[in-house]
Amino acid sequence: EVKLAGIEIADRARAAAALSALLLGRDVTLRGQDDTPDRYGRQPAYAFLAASDLPVQGELLRHGLALASSDIADKDCATALMAAEAEARAARSGTWGEASVIKNAESPGDILAGIGRFTVVEGRVLSVRQAGATT
Known part of the structure; x- marks a missing residue:
């Protein structure tokens, strides 16, 4: 495949x-x-x-x-x-x-719904951490 x-x-x-x-x-x-x-x-x-x-x-x-x-x-x-x-x-x-393609960084619920998938997020970065191979 x-x-x-x-x-x-x-x-x-x-x-x-x-x-x-x-x-x-x-x-x-x-x-x-x-x-x-x-x-x-x-x-x-x-x-x-x-x-x-x-x-x-x-x-x-x-x-x-x-x-x-x-x-x-x-x-x-x-x-x-x-x-x-x-x-x-x-x-x-x-x-x-579609309005929903870009997620708002200030809406954690929107971002969390995309866990495990590639997601486009727009907004101000407040913190970043790495867990395994994910940043």
């Missing part, structure tokens, strides 16, 4: 439909940093269509169906994916059109 690296899927059903439309019947190249699976046994990889420099993840970001992850190691890739996300944010596409 492959996990699309560099993104967190915001809307699974719509993202799956978009991926099917984009990839069905086409040649796809997968590129990963190494062969180490994640803790769920999935292989993180970037998916590229033939003759494309931007991974498929960029299309999902551009349509607001995913959020750029904070763990993109390659600077050029991170820049391209963040630009695709910024495009969706500016156009209020997909998940960016």
Whole structure:
């Protein structure tokens, strides 16, 4: 099983439909940093269509169906994916059109509801701590 690296899927059903439309019947190249699976046994990889420099993840970001992850190691890739996300944010596409996508730092209940998931939080940072691999 492959996990699309560099993104967190915001809307699974719509993202799956978009991926099917984009990839069905086409040649796809997968590129990963190494062969180490994640803790769920999935292989993180970037998916590229033939003759494309931007991974498929960029299309999902551009349509607001995913959020750029904070763990993109390659600077050029991170820049391209963040630009695709910024495009969706500016156009209020997909998940960016929903008021609930950005959580208020002053509403702990909103943030706590997202424990274990990638969450966008906006506001003033009052404290930070690390617990295991989570900051």
